[in-house]
Amino acid sequence: MTAAPAVAIKDLSFAYHPGRDVLQLPTMVISRGERVFLHGPSGSGKTTLLGLIAGILRPQGGSLAVLGADLGTMSGSERDSFRGERLGYVFQMFNLIPYLSVVENITLPCLLSAPRRARLMQAGSVASLELAAAAIAERLGIGGLLGTPVTELSVGQQQRVAVARALLGAPELVIADEPTSALDSEHREDFLRLLFDETARSGATVLFVSHDLTLAPLFQRTLSLRDLNQVAAARGTHA
Amino acid sequence: MLALKLALKSLWNRRFASTLTVASIALSVALLLGVERVRLGARAGFAGTISQTDLIVGARGGAVPLLLSTVFHIGHATNAVPYSAYAAIKARPDVAWTIPLSLGDSHKGFRVVGTTEDFYQHYHYRRDEQPRLVLGHTPQALFDVVIGSAVATKLGYQVGSALTLAHGVAEVSFQNHTDKPFNVCGILAPTGTPIDRSLFISLEGEEAIHADWADGAPPQSGHGTSVAALIAHPPAVDEITAFFVGAKSRGDTLTLQRDINETKAVALTAVIPGVTLNELWDLVAYGENGLRLVSACVVVVGLLGMLVSIYHSLSERRREMAILRAIGAGPRMIVTLMVVEAGLLTILGAAGGLMLVYVGLVLAQPYVEAEFGLLIPIQAPASGEAGYLSAIFGLGLLLGAIPAWRAYRTTLHDGLTMRL
Incomplete structure (x- = not known):
């Protein structure tokens, strides 16, 4: 199982309305442990592809295997459990549940997914979920903010909390959807360094999506969704 | 969770x-x-206003009005019961006790009830509570009156206060029995029933204030029997409004009720309070x-x-x-x-x-x-x-x-x- 790539796509297609495909991907493979920059300007099918990989959307044609799991054959709730257990997801901004504290936000995925929690407790030498959250928060430089209401955090702090939440419980694939777009350039690199450090510790694969190519050199490989997606390529007029 | x-x-x-x-x-x-x-x-x-009373008897009429007028002092009975008919039923062997009631007068909106010692001895409410005097005694003299607790507090009467009764039960009455003042002789403890809002006099007292009345009108002033004469020779009671009956045993109640309702000589109605209350609830x-x-x-x-x-x-x-x-x-x-x-x-x-x-x-x-x-x-x-x-x-x-x-x-x- 560990030999299976993080993402393996073959002839994947998806349409919100029958006959109007927004995504046609002949092939795309991301290996385990890779740090991939996916360049996806708006209109390139980025949102759709991430929805498919995260298991929110159901593939309609072709095959999609994430971490060896064939998402096309799984039910909606199976995909939800799969996502909760094995993926980490960081949004562009507003990542946090406003009515939970920092530590509650970080531990929430492990509370929702029993396997994820079990894996965390087994793997580490941690005594409790809260201690594990405190440890990762410490490494991300937000150790002093655990009890703070999330509404009092700066954008940069919020994104670090989001990373801590996405990484707690050692997910094998971390998807980051433009997580740096709200940060200034200096904080962007700091943020990426922290993300890479943490994913390197657990050996997680990183799929980083952005329309901002200036960050691309920091990654091992860059993919362009506009080139990969036949629908976008055919439209071809996007500047 | x-x-x-x-x-x-x-x-x-x-x-x-x-x-x-x-x-x-x-x-x-x-x-x-x-x-x-x-x-x-x-x-x-x-339901708790009247307990242990097996029958309420009044002149022939509706059951609910009879219950309402005698127990709750709502509305009033129009016809009277001859005292002789009351005495005959009282004397029956299956009757344990009776409480005669003479209604129709009021005092500043509070009802006046003419009754006897039987009321203080036999009337029950809330299962086994009885009206109890906190001050004074039951009416002994002709113009004695016992007042309910609400009457006492609302009107500020004490034992010894003098008051005049009004004819009829309206709040404002044009016919006051001013010639025959009453003397408060006792005050009842609060009961949470219409008793609190009532005044109790003797049957003879009720009769006395209407002495010399003819065709529902009072005698011309100065022509009535004097108070002193009334006290010296209390008038005989010849009719009452209604009466409560306690049967010797519960089993006798239905027989008693049938007998009273079927009496040809006088047109009477006997109702069982509980049954009539149920009719009222339906209403x-x-x-x-x-x-x-x-x-x-x-x-x-x-x-x-x-x-x-x-x-x-x-x-x-x-x-x-x-x-x-x-x-x-x-x-x-x-x-x-x-x-x-x-x-x-x-x-x-x-x-x-x-x-x-x-x-x-x-x-x-x-x-x-x-x-x-x-x-x-x-x-x-x-x-x-x-x-x-x-x-x-x-x-x-x-x-x-x-x-x-x-x-x-x-x-x-x-x-x-x-x-x-």
């Missing part, structure tokens, strides 16, 4: 709106339960049901307010839903979250309503008892109320399912897209 914790935190985060929602549910629940309490209290109070049930219906509607409106509040919050919470989805919450979790929120609001509202009822009872009970003679007991929630509360809870969950369904649809549609 996680859904419960999240729902609680989410509600707390919107605590102003949540508090308003809970308050509106609490008020509506309090109204429903309060109406129910008052209804049951009124019924119990009404007032329409009003009660109307009142209940209105308060049930108020509860529905309160819960609809909650529906609106939750539904309204959904559009602000799409981001939150997307985050929950991203970290592995399925649509089922989202639905559970919504329904649990509705359930929590409803439970808090219902509990608040119950609390309001008790606070209201503690605060209003003395006033209501003093003002309306209605004692609403403060007791643990009855099984009927538990039924109401579970129905409200069920309805709350059901209504919570509506925003839950919308949230479910929205999450499926939005997925991980952040719509701001």
Whole structure:
């Protein structure tokens, strides 16, 4: 199982309305442990592809295997459990549940997914979920903010909390959807360094999506969704 | 458990709106339960006004008017019972005791009851309570009067006060028995029944104030028998309004009732208080049901307010839903979250309503008892109320399912897209 790539796509297609495909991907493979920059300007099918990989959307044609799991054959709730257990997801901004504290936000995925929690407790030498959250928060430089209401955090702090939440419980694939777009350039690199450090510790694969190519050199490989997606390529007029 | 914790935190985060929602549910629940309490209290109070009396006998007429006029002092009987007919029934071997009543006069809006010592000995209310004098004694002299507790406090009378009675039972009477003043000889303890609002004189006293009356009109002034003469020679009682009967044994009651109703010589009606009370309940049930219906509607409106509040919050919470989805919450979790929120609001509202009822009872009970003679007991929630509360809870969950369904649809549609 560990030999299976993080993402393996073959002839994947998806349409919100029958006959109007927004995504046609002949092939795309991301290996385990890779740090991939996916360049996806708006209109390139980025949102759709991430929805498919995260298991929110159901593939309609072709095959999609994430971490060896064939998402096309799984039910909606199976995909939800799969996502909760094995993926980490960081949004562009507003990542946090406003009515939970920092530590509650970080531990929430492990509370929702029993396997994820079990894996965390087994793997580490941690005594409790809260201690594990405190440890990762410490490494991300937000150790002093655990009890703070999330509404009092700066954008940069919020994104670090989001990373801590996405990484707690050692997910094998971390998807980051433009997580740096709200940060200034200096904080962007700091943020990426922290993300890479943490994913390197657990050996997680990183799929980083952005329309901002200036960050691309920091990654091992860059993919362009506009080139990969036949629908976008055919439209071809996007500047 | 996680859904419960999240729902609680989410509600707390919107605590102003949540508090308003809970308050509106609490008020509506309090109204429903309060109406129910008052209804049951009124019924119990009404039913408890007369106990141990097996029959009420009056001139031929309707059962409900007879009960109302003799026990509750509402309305008045038009015809009288000849004293001889009363004496004949009193003498029957199956009759244990009787209480004669002579009604028709009043004092400043309070009813005057002419009766005998039998009243103080045999009248019972609330199972085995009896009218009890706190001051003075029962009427011994012709113009003695015993007054109920409300009469004493409202009018400020004490033992020894003099008062005149008015003919008729209207608040304002044009015919006052000013020529025959009465002397307060005793004051009764509060009973929580119409007794509190009544004055009691002897049958002879009742007869005496109407001495020399002809065809319902008083004698011309100066032409009546003098008070001194009346006291020297009390007039004979030749008729009364009605009387209460206690049978020797419960089994005799029906025979007694049939005998009285079938007496050819005098046209009498004998009713069993409990049976007639039930007729009365049937009568007032329409009003009660109307009142209940209105308060049930108020509860529905309160819960609809909650529906609106939750539904309204959904559009602000799409981001939150997307985050929950991203970290592995399925649509089922989202639905559970919504329904649990509705359930929590409803439970808090219902509990608040119950609390309001008790606070209201503690605060209003003395006033209501003093003002309306209605004692609403403060007791643990009855099984009927538990039924109401579970129905409200069920309805709350059901209504919570509506925003839950919308949230479910929205999450499926939005997925991980952040719509701001």
